[in-house]
Amino acid sequence: MLWGRFFLGLSGTVGVFLLCIFAGFMLHERHVTAQELVKRAQMHFHAIFIMRQWNAGYDGVYVEKRPGVHSNPHLAHADLTAVNGTLLTKRNPALMTREISDLFNEAGLLRFRVTSLAPINPENQADAFERRALHAFAETGVREVYEESAEEGRTYFRYMAPLLVEESCLSCHGGQGYAPGDVRGGISVRYDITESKQAALERTVLLVALSFAAVLLLLGGMYLMTRRIMGRLWIAQRFIERMAVTDELTGLYNRRYAYSKVVTELALAGRHHAPFSCLMIDIDHFKAVNDTYGHPSGDRVLRDLARIIKGCCRASDVAARFGGEEFLVILPLTDAAGARSAAEKIRTTVLENTFSTVEGQPLRVTVSLGCAAVEFGGAGTVSTEDVIAAADKALYAAKHGGRNRVEGELFTVASVVSVVGEARYLGGRDAGVDDGEA
Missing domain, CATH: 3.30.70.270 (Reverse transcriptase/Diguanylate cyclase domain)
Structure with a gap:
């Protein structure tokens, strides 16, 4: 029927329009979620960077060498004895960052560390993601690299930004040929986003379900409205056709x-x-x-x-x-x-x-x-x-x-x-x- 084709055309147009709107919302939601992950990683990076600056500003800090506290073998004159006889050992920015990262990691919050393509400490060797990021910093000039990765059934967000050589860094790294402004490494941040991804997926499923429900309700309403309008138009058309062949006064044909x-x-x-x-x-x-x-x-x-x-x-x-x-x-x-x-x-x-x-x-x-x-x-x-x-x-x-x-x-x-x-x-x-x- 004509009204059926009209309704299908109208509902198809409206349906595609609404689905495009909902698809836009979904893409925007994904974009906003990704930006939030990046901002969270940037916040962690800057917090770590400021802590390192604080440490570097004092040319490292000393802590009491208690049982289980080991000296940094990569530092010259790492230990000293206070005037009261307490044995102290030096914690430079890299070691401090590593020990704080271990505490965060044990608490299941996040993991961060300092690494480079040529670290002094072999334990700070870069992994595949970190090597790609470090090469990008050195070769293309980008200032941050991030990605999502799956490890042991969990999803992690990984972020890395470069560390530039400053004057305070040369006390430890001067022998490696660095000059102020060079990229000597970077801070890598990793945190678990499995629950966040699951929540985002649930929101997406809910949005899709609500979208289809809204489209179906709208199309149902449009169907009823269109059917009613077309019914009235059909009656009006029949009336006009009847009037075209009917004498108004007598009701006979004209x-x-x-x-x-x-x-x-x-x-x-x-x-x-x-x-x-x-x-x-x-x-x-x-x-x-x-x-x-x-x-x-x-x-x-x-x-x-x-x-x-x-x-x-x-x-x-x-x-x-x-x-x-x-x-x-x-x-x-x-x-x-x-x-x-x-x-x-x-x-x-x-x-x-x-x-x-x-x-x-x-x-x-x-x-x-x-x-x-x-x-x-x-x-x-x-x-x-x-x-x-x-x-x-x-x-x-x-x-x-x-x-x-x-x-x-x-x-x-x-x-x-x-x-x-x-x-x-x-x-x-x-x-x-x-x-x-x-």
């Missing part, structure tokens, strides 16, 4: 439809060599009714007559208002005798019916009828115009023969033809009957 029906039925009759007839009906002295009782009463007579004519017709017959007080009845598969019988039935029913004015005053109404019948088996041809003109001519004869009577014309032909010019019957009543005194 002149245009009646003429087209004569064309169709006469063509069918010619194709099958079946009889065809039509009746032209006119109210006697109708002008006097209008002049004496007014047009509202005249309209009432027309409506009552239309009801009588329709009641006398078969299901296959077509009744139409053909002019002011003139009616046409199309009788398919009806010969001349059948047409006259139908005409007499209408005439006597009208004669026996009691009409009245709008005030209730009784009126005596009669009609004159002209029959035109087409039968096959003879010679020559007949057209739609010929048939209607013959019915009109027979009606004229009935009027001039005393009114309230039936007259007929018969065509016995071989075939039916279409005649250009038949449309003159669509413009108005033919001049065959004088409306002024009809």
Whole structure:
């Protein structure tokens, strides 16, 4: 159906539009989540960097060398004895960072460390991710590298930013050929984001479910609304189509439809060599009714007559208002005798019916009828115009023969033809009957 295609097109457009919006929300959510992970790693990096600066600002700090506290073998003069006899050992920025990282790692919070491509301490050797990051710092000038990695069924966010050589670094690394501003390594941060990823996945699933639910609800509402609108449009279209072929006053078919029906039925009759007839009906002295009782009463007579004519017709017959007080009845598969019988039935029913004015005053109404019948088996041809003109001519004869009577014309032909010019019957009543005194 047309409305079905319309709804599918509309719902498809709206559905794609909404899905694009929800997809945009999802992409934005992923982008925001990724940015939050980076900001969190940057925060950890800067916190570690500031702690290292604090340590480096004092050229390392000393801690009490208790049991389990070992000296840094990579530092010269790592141990000293305080004036009170306490044995102290030095913690430079790298070792301090490592020991604090171990505490964070044991607590299950995060892990960070300082590494380089050429570390003094072999335990600070860079892994694959850190080597890629360090090469990127040295070769491309980027200032941060990050990625997600899966390890032992967990998901981790890894981040690394470079450490640039400062004057305070040269006390330990001066022998490695560094100059201030060089990239001597970087701080690597790793923390577990398994739960965060799971929560993000759950949010995504929820958003997708809500998106589809919203789309389905919207499309359902649109379907009901569209169906209702299209239903009303269908009713309006049927009404317009009915009005296009219906006489508003009487409810019968109008002149245009009646003429087209004569064309169709006469063509069918010619194709099958079946009889065809039509009746032209006119109210006697109708002008006097209008002049004496007014047009509202005249309209009432027309409506009552239309009801009588329709009641006398078969299901296959077509009744139409053909002019002011003139009616046409199309009788398919009806010969001349059948047409006259139908005409007499209408005439006597009208004669026996009691009409009245709008005030209730009784009126005596009669009609004159002209029959035109087409039968096959003879010679020559007949057209739609010929048939209607013959019915009109027979009606004229009935009027001039005393009114309230039936007259007929018969065509016995071989075939039916279409005649250009038949449309003159669509413009108005033919001049065959004088409306002024009809």
